[in-house]
Amino acid sequence: MKLYDYKMAPNARRVRMFAAEKGIELEMASVDLGQREQLEDGYKAVNPRLAVPALELDDGTVITESIAICRYLDEIQPDPALFGTGAKGKATVEMWHRRMELEGLQPVADAVRNSVNFFAGRAIAGPVDFEQIPALAERGKQRIDLFYAMLDAHLADNAFIAGEAFSIADIAAVVACDFAKVAKKRIGDETPNLKRWYDAVSARPSAAA
Numbered sequence: 001m002k003l004y005d006y007k008m009a010p011n012a013r014r015v016r017m018f019a020a021e022k023g024i025e026l027e028m029a030s031v032d033l034g035q036r037e038q039l040e041d042g043y044k045a046v047n048p049r050l051a052v053p054a055l056e057l058d059d060g061t062v063i064t065e066s067i068a069i070c071r072y073l074d075e076i077q078p079d080p081a082l083f084g085t086g087a088k089g090k091a092t093v094e095m096w097h098r099r100m101e102l103e104g105l106q107p108v109a110d111a112v113r114n115s116v117n118f119f120a121g122r123a124i125a126g127p128v129d130f131e132q133i134p135a136l137a138e139r140g141k142q143r144i145d146l147f148y149a150m151l152d153a154h155l156a157d158n159a160f161i162a163g164e165a166f167s168i169a170d171i172a173a174v175v176a177c178d179f180a181k182v183a184k185k186r187i188g189d190e191t192p193n194l195k196r197w198y199d200a201v202s203a204r205p206s207a208a209a
Contacts, residue, residue: 002027003069004046004054009033010105010179011066012053013209017171018070020206022077026055034118051125070168082168089163096162096169104147104176111140111183137183144185147176152191160197166204174201 003019003026005012019026031037031052038050047054047064055069056062063069074083084093113119114137123130151173154161161169177187177198187195201207 001058002029002056004029004031004043004052004056006031006033006038006052009052010108010175011051013175013178014066014168014171015053015055015069015073016209017175017206018082018168019073020209021080021082021166021171021204022073024073024077048127049125050127067168080166082166082171084162084165084167093162093167093169097167097172100161100169100172100176103143103150104173105179107140107143107147108176108180108183108185109140110136111144111185112137112179114140116182141183141185144180144183148185148187148191148194151197152194155193155197160201166201170197170201171206174198174207 003012003015005016005028007013007030016026031043033052037043038047038052044050046056046062049064051064053066053069054062054064055072063072070082081089082093084090113123114132114134120132121129123132123136151161158164160166161173180186187198189195
């Protein structure tokens with residue numbers, strides 16, 4: 001299996017962390033977004049959406065979208081159970097993972113992609129160019145503050161995002177928190193529960209994947 005990847009891309013990092021937690025080794029193929037290699041014909045033939053990550057299977061099948069890739073990896077290597085176990089556990093992980101995407105990753109993406117020069121003219125990933133909207137960046141930064149406050153309150157009674165076990169929800173959350181640094185939104189002492197969780201998750205070997 002070959003993973004088309006860019007080291008700084010948050011969605012690609014989600015897959016790398018997931019694979020590392022599973023102990024799955026992937027052949028890596030770097031797509032340099034800084035050099036706009038995702039727009040070239042070679043990568044366009046792999047993923048017409050012009051985004052990373054993309055997983056190419058040995059039979060030539062290409063799976064795009066980070067969570068679809070993680071679902072595939074979970075099927076071929078069920079342990080550890082990063083999508084939860086049992087009806088209640090799986091639903092809880094799914095609920096919190098969705099919240100991490102909607103309340104964390106999306107506001108961070110709005111804040112970063114609409115304010116950083118790197119994304120000028122490419123405010124939304126994909127085949128269509130979009131200009132930055134500064135108001136979206138400001139709203140995104142406000143939502144990041146709300147995200148941090150929500151997580152701090154939730155983590156007062158939970159070791160991890162979805163309860164007592166590390167899951168894909170924690171992967172999405174730590175990726176969101178790290179990407180938020182680009183928008184100068186860092187976890188501080190005013191959210192001690194969030195900081196405790198962040199330090200613990202960031203110390204896991206997979207966080208360096």
